[in-house]
Amino acid sequence: MPDRPRRAASLAALLALLTLSGACGGPSPAPPVTSASESPSASASPAESPTARSAARPVVVGRAPADLRDVDWKQVPVPGEFCGVPGLVRFGSGNEARATSTVWGQVEISRGLRVQYGDTDEDGRDEAVLSVGCSDEVTMNDQIAMGFVVYTHAGNDLAVLGSITPRRKTDQYTTLLTGAEFAPGRIIVHEKWYRPNDAHCCPSGDATTVWLHEDGRLTPGTTRVAS
Template identity: 45%
Template sequence: MRRVLPLLLLLTACGEPSAGPKITDASHTGDTTAVTSAPTSTGRSPLGTAPDDLHAVDWQQATLTAAFCGVEGPVRFLEGKANATSTTWGEVGLWLSTDNFVRYGDIDADGRDEAAVNVGCDNGGGTASSQLAFGFVVVRADRGQLELVGEISATTMRDDAPHVPALAEPRFEKGAVTVKELWYRPSDANCCPTGASLTTWWLRDGTLKADQAVQVS
């Protein structure tokens, strides 16, 4: 619960997005974010056995990745939590970030749903300020194996932001997943980002690759 409440407050801060201008470099104006190229995963990596219907997976005990947090290799979750070593931050905690932590949709148009699992990463401090990164780990079932499609991470971040961006509302369509990025302006409290962008991640060359983020608030 210590991690769930800050994120639940955070996710209620923004309403339904509408189309807006593309984000440009932060040096052009004080109210935009700098867009950086987000890391992509290699994809097609087996993570253990899985039923053909991913809705039957117990995600609290699943094996997932967390490259968005600098963690190399798969990590086994127990009761929705795991400890790992990050090449960026050292020892970190991983956790399934909210009660509604997994979304489903058919990205590769094979008639079976893939899953986007919302994973958080922190330094163990137990507060919102200890949160380091958020990501969606997108997986599929293939011939009895759970397989990594790719990871979705934040692509927008101000240098003067008081908190890392969060991710919400993944929307599946054929060949793509679109996510909402909630990012912080300097005056924002940890609970309540006022910036929002939409980023579409396309399934290309066996993994997910991000388009330019589009600012919506």
């Protein structure tokens, strides 16, 4: 049986590779960001989390600097909804955390190493997109779900705007998200999907989905299959 650190490193490396390939109502309260020494390495907060498509209201996760590029992302929790984990998942000193999924049971949540930035609401301050992945500790499947978490300002706070998940789905492996482009009122997300004869390493299908940012919400729009 492969050891967990090796699989965790594999998933973290995949997330790093994928991110490198890509270019309002009041907020509801959630637990503040804590230091790695204060927070468990794998716990899901009981606080409210966004739905699979969009947050009804941004969920505050801590204070925010004027520029989100100054955020210490190692201290920021992520919503586990993309993997069926309720609430917020907090990390320890590394980039992986164990949690319980309502779909797959015990899973490991990983976050990417590079954050993408862009201004979609034209307020002069960038939003941020962080990639996240999910591995199944029972079947040893390193790729059961992935998503993008979108963070924004809510006044002086850092908040989760919503989660983005692949829209071009097949019966093969999980579709990958490879990059995000920012435009006024939208985020264009690039997807790589698996054709029937594609190897696990190499999805050959390309698609893009336009996610609309309107009234403090993220909703999926049109998905265009390019190949």
